[in-house]
Amino acid sequence: MHAPGRFKKAFMEQLLLGLRAAGQASKSMGLRERRDAVRLSSDVAMALASSSARGAPPPHGATASWARALVARHAAERRNEALLRRIMGGAGYEMALAAAAAARGRKDARSRRIVRRSRRVLSAGRKKRTASGGGGGGAMAARRMVKARMKVLRTLVPGADGLRGFSLLSETLDYVACLKTQVELLQCLCKGSRSRLG
Amino acid sequence: MNCGPPDQMPQATAPSCFLNLNWDQSMAAAGNGDHLDPALSSMVSSPASNSTAAAASDGRGLHGISPQPQYGGTPLSSPPKLNLSMMGQFHHYPPPQVGGAGAAGLPILENLMPMGHLDQFLADPGFAERAARLSGFDGRAGGGGYGGGVPGQFGLPEAGPVGALKELELGNGRDESSVSDPASASAEMALKAPSDGNARKRKASGKGKGKDGPVSTSAKDLAKEESSGKRCKSADESNGAEDNSAKAKAAQSTSENGGKKQGKDSTSKPPEPPKDYIHVRARRGEATDSHSLAERVRREKISQRMKLLQDLVPGCNKVVGKAVMLDEIINYVQSLQRQVEFLSMKLATVNPQLDFNNLPNLLSKDVRTSIYDHITTFCSFLLRLLHNSSYLTYQLCNQMQQSCGPLQNSHFPLETSGAPMTYINQPHQGNPLGCSLTNGMDNQSSMHPLDPAFCRSMNSQHPFLNGVSDSTSQVGTFWQDDLQSVVHMDMGQSQEMATSSNSYNGSLQTVHMKMEL
Numbered sequence: 140m141h142a143p144g145r146f147k148k149a150f151m152e153q154l155l156l157g158l159r160a161a162g163q164a165s166k167s168m169g170l171r172e173r174r175d176a177v178r179l180s181s182d183v184a185m186a187l188a189s190s191s192a193r194g195a196p197p198p199h200g201a202t203a204s205w206a207r208a209l210v211a212r213h214a215a216e217r218r219n220e221a222l223l224r225r226i227m228g229g230a231g232y233e234m235a236l237a238a239a240a241a242a243r244g245r246k247d248a249r250s251r252r253i254v255r256r257s258r259r260v261l262s263a264g265r266k267k268r269t270a271s272g273g274g275g276g277g278a279m280a281a282r283r284m285v286k287a288r289m290k291v292l293r294t295l296v297p298g299a300d301g302l303r304g305f306s307l308l309s310e311t312l313d314y315v316a317c318l319k320t321q322v323e324l325l326q327c328l329c330k331g332s333r334s335r336l337g
Numbered sequence: 338m339n340c341g342p343p344d345q346m347p348q349a350t351a352p353s354c355f356l357n358l359n360w361d362q363s364m365a366a367a368g369n370g371d372h373l374d375p376a377l378s379s380m381v382s383s384p385a386s387n388s389t390a391a392a393a394s395d396g397r398g399l400h401g402i403s404p405q406p407q408y409g410g411t412p413l414s415s416p417p418k419l420n421l422s423m424m425g426q427f428h429h430y431p432p433p434q435v436g437g438a439g440a441a442g443l444p445i446l447e448n449l450m451p452m453g454h455l456d457q458f459l460a461d462p463g464f465a466e467r468a469a470r471l472s473g474f475d476g477r478a479g480g481g482g483y484g485g486g487v488p489g490q491f492g493l494p495e496a497g498p499v500g501a502l503k504e505l506e507l508g509n510g511r512d513e514s515s516v517s518d519p520a521s522a523s524a525e526m527a528l529k530a531p532s533d534g535n536a537r538k539r540k541a542s543g544k545g546k547g548k549d550g551p552v553s554t555s556a557k558d559l560a561k562e563e564s565s566g567k568r569c570k571s572a573d574e575s576n577g578a579e580d581n582s583a584k585a586k587a588a589q590s591t592s593e594n595g596g597k598k599q600g601k602d603s604t605s606k607p608p609e610p611p612k613d614y615i616h617v618r619a620r621r622g623e624a625t626d627s628h629s630l631a632e633r634v635r636r637e638k639i640s641q642r643m644k645l646l647q648d649l650v651p652g653c654n655k656v657v658g659k660a661v662m663l664d665e666i667i668n669y670v671q672s673l674q675r676q677v678e679f680l681s682m683k684l685a686t687v688n689p690q691l692d693f694n695n696l697p698n699l700l701s702k703d704v705r706t707s708i709y710d711h712i713t714t715f716c717s718f719l720l721r722l723l724h725n726s727s728y729l730t731y732q733l734c735n736q737m738q739q740s741c742g743p744l745q746n747s748h749f750p751l752e753t754s755g756a757p758m759t760y761i762n763q764p765h766q767g768n769p770l771g772c773s774l775t776n777g778m779d780n781q782s783s784m785h786p787l788d789p790a791f792c793r794s795m796n797s798q799h800p801f802l803n804g805v806s807d808s809t810s811q812v813g814t815f816w817q818d819d820l821q822s823v824v825h826m827d828m829g830q831s832q833e834m835a836t837s838s839n840s841y842n843g844s845l846q847t848v849h850m851k852m853e854l
Contacts, residue, residue: 158684336687
């Protein structure tokens, strides 16, 4: 991250604005709804702050993928529409919707590609297994474990669905750093609220 | 950012500084420099209980460096803007053997960032990249040339990491094969910031292929008190098969050859001037076809990423091996996500209305309360004194609000008597003044509630206030300076302020108010 301080500051500001918007929007007394509103606003804040802190997105473009996918994930649910509109503005919301639709389209194409690729890999894997023989068995198992864990990671990190090894790790890195910030900021807010009351 | 228009620098500084009550820091000592950045960065340094200890030591260490007067670092001068934000992260680790460049950069650095609060970001990939880059610049005499040359070539933001990387490429050699094409140079620029940094860090770590022990461990020590300059220097002398092939993506399609021998590294070469494409030096005993080289490049990149992730995820240092580390990472991500959910639930219960207007929430509690107590008493005292000049009081309140609460963290229970309050909306629910003002204007959700422009527009609505706008701005400046110094004060000194507030008996004129602190 370019400047963690700046990111944190942008994050916090955005978070407070979003939370205020959430507080106004959701006069609902439901705890779960409020919690979802909080989570949504914090996610949106994280995404926006990270995009801004990153500066101009690098030409390759796939870097802010988790941020966009995160917001798109929230935008996909209809009930968040009002709050999202309020936080990000109408234009931002439209963008998020478009990203969600694109993600869904990409996912279908990707799944088809994955199926095709897996068939190829399977045949290649059989060849490799016969070639490497006994000594390579351990390496094979390790590789399989790694692949399995990468798959799990793909489900965890938003928007990392079609990424291969290296880019997946990059996204994870970014995402982990931002998640840590998010947790810290939320803890700050909690402590502050608590101290105000008590 | 929502902190207000950029030209409102002094006003924006005060609230940010107000927020970043970092008592261990002697930020007042480093009074010059960019206040906004350190304020912002340290502001959000959450209750860094663990880092306060480090901060204390760091402050002392930093004082040792601060007397360095000149700033003659040519390598640092070339990407100045980038350095300014990044170098803030470096003052933490004064490389001892770095010459004037590194140490000279530090006086600026200490202005930029509070010390202890970067602990959580020490392992950041960006941090690692900056550390490596800065040290790289320090470490070599010819680095200045790169600093100067590369930005022109590649554009400023990515100039540093990539330029430093290019240094390490070996341009020529007999058994060398260039892996990437000229187009990949631009594509390489497109690598994300973490990858830039990672590639940079890989320079320090990957060079240790021949001498694995010191360099790889020292690569991890990037986040520790390592002298990065020294490391990069040693890395320089080792083999120089370093690159940043964007062709790795294409190389992913290449078949995996399991039988690569990690032979001895070839003889080292001096760093080559940056070329347009990436050179990879084949290692001794390895196949030299493009596939295996690209393969190796890709593996190096992945291992570097894993190293960065190791730094980020706590407890990953002990495990070796990709699978187990990935396991740890997965657990960590899951736990973080669960924590976010839990914390959001907690926030929703603790604060049902979700109004975070008067939260002094960015500081440690005891410090915060004491400071607020002082400020509150001071302000209420002043307000009582200025009771007769009600409109000035209003201005004061406005300015206070302005300076203290763009993030709505101010917490003044204004004990204004009736007269000033006529010009002020009655604060409800204990909202501070500014928030009550904002509630009326809430339809402008895009504007930040306590924008200085916003406050000024509010001011203009009161005709009798227009005449005192100059004095108000003066007062505002006074307030901001004072608040700034207040927030930078030590605990002991804050006691002085409380006592000095008593000395303002009756001699107060707003425009001539000199806050003695």
